[in-house]
Amino acid sequence: MSRSAPAPTELLEIAVDVAREAADTAYRMRAEGVSVAATKSTVTDVVTAADRAVERQVLDALAKLRPDDAVLGEEYGAGEGAGSGVRWIVDPIDGTVNYLYGIPYCAVSLAAEVDGEVVAGVVRNLYTGEEWTATAGGGAWRDGRRLRCSTETDLGQTLVATGFGYDSARRAHQARVVAGLIPHVRDIRRQGAASLDLCLAAEGRVDAYYEKGLAAWDLAAGGLVAAEAGLRVTGLGGRPAGPDLVIAAPPALFALLHDRLVALDASGGP
Ligand code: IPD
Numbered sequence: 722m723s724r725s726a727p728a729p730t731e732l733l734e735i736a737v738d739v740a741r742e743a744a745d746t747a748y749r750m751r752a753e754g755v756s757v758a759a760t761k762s763t764v765t766d767v768v769t770a771a772d773r774a775v776e777r778q779v780l781d782a783l784a785k786l787r788p789d790d791a792v793l794g795e796e797y798g799a800g801e802g803a804g805s806g807v808r809w810i811v812d813p814i815d816g817t818v819n820y821l822y823g824i825p826y827c828a829v830s831l832a833a834e835v836d837g838e839v840v841a842g843v844v845r846n847l848y849t850g851e852e853w854t855a856t857a858g859g860g861a862w863r864d865g866r867r868l869r870c871s872t873e874t875d876l877g878q879t880l881v882a883t884g885f886g887y888d889s890a891r892r893a894h895q896a897r898v899v900a901g902l903i904p905h906v907r908d909i910r911r912q913g914a915a916s917l918d919l920c921l922a923a924e925g926r927v928d929a930y931y932e933k934g935l936a937a938w939d940l941a942a943g944g945l946v947a948a949e950a951g952l953r954v955t956g957l958g959g960r961p962a963g964p965d966l967v968i969a970a971p972p973a974l975f976a977l978l979h980d981r982l983v984a985l986d987a988s989g990g991p
Pocket residue numbers: 812814815816817818883884885886912913914915916932934935939
């Protein structure tokens with residue numbers, strides 16, 4: 722860890738303050754009406770004015786509080802720091818399509834990395850005010866309660882969350898994977914915000930989660946919350962979780978889900 726980097730708890734305090742204000746702005750902007758400002762990778766991959774305004778607010782707040790830190794955000798990309806060793810990773814609105822439709826499953830996600838390792842993260846549902854936090858080695862928490870993942874051991878009884886990318890060829894492959902998995906699990910949930918899916922897994926409100934194609938801002942904070950709640954959060958074959966695949970599963974379920982996903986070529990396709 723960088724000599725100059727603050728403790729994870731200190732970074733978390735900053736993250737929580739900034740994320741709460743960001744969530745308030747996003748909520749207020751939704752109440753005032755929302756429209757598509759632009760599309761990104763495909764016509765269904767939308768960005769609203771709120772995505773941009775909220776990320777701008779987060780970047781401005783961090784620049785005041787931690788001027789030497791680097792940043793990576795979904796809407797404005799990377800900003801270099803001045804060598805503090807800290808990098809903030811922000812998704813201003815995870816679940817943008819839910820946001821557009823007024824479905825109360827979207828979140829601000831903010832994480833802090835020190836020397837490339839996520840050490841603090843907060844995910845806040847901007848509709849419900851539910852807020853999940855974690856620090857590396859300090860556990861995962863929601864509303865003062867320490868979180869533990871599901872104790873399920875039977876894949877057939879497992880409620881599995883997942884998500885789909887925006888590219889139609891990728892979605893077609895992901896749909897085939899789901900079709901192959903669904904006969905072997907309790908059921909599938911596609912709720913529309915990866916960070917929240919990971920947080921739900923952290924408290925056993927789903928048993929496990931997987932998805933191909935996640936970006937760093939989808940994964941950083943929620944991945945730490947899930948890992949600190951006891952889930953194994955990795956890619957295939959022991960590789961780190963990343964764009965190829967993220968699997969988050971309780972230890973007793975991990976190999977069962979992993980091997981099924983390998984058989985279904987979940988990290989394959991476009
Ligand atoms: C998306 C959501 C969705 C997941 C996609 C993400 P966005 O993020 O997390 O649940 O399936 O892979 O891109 O676009 O709403 O920030």
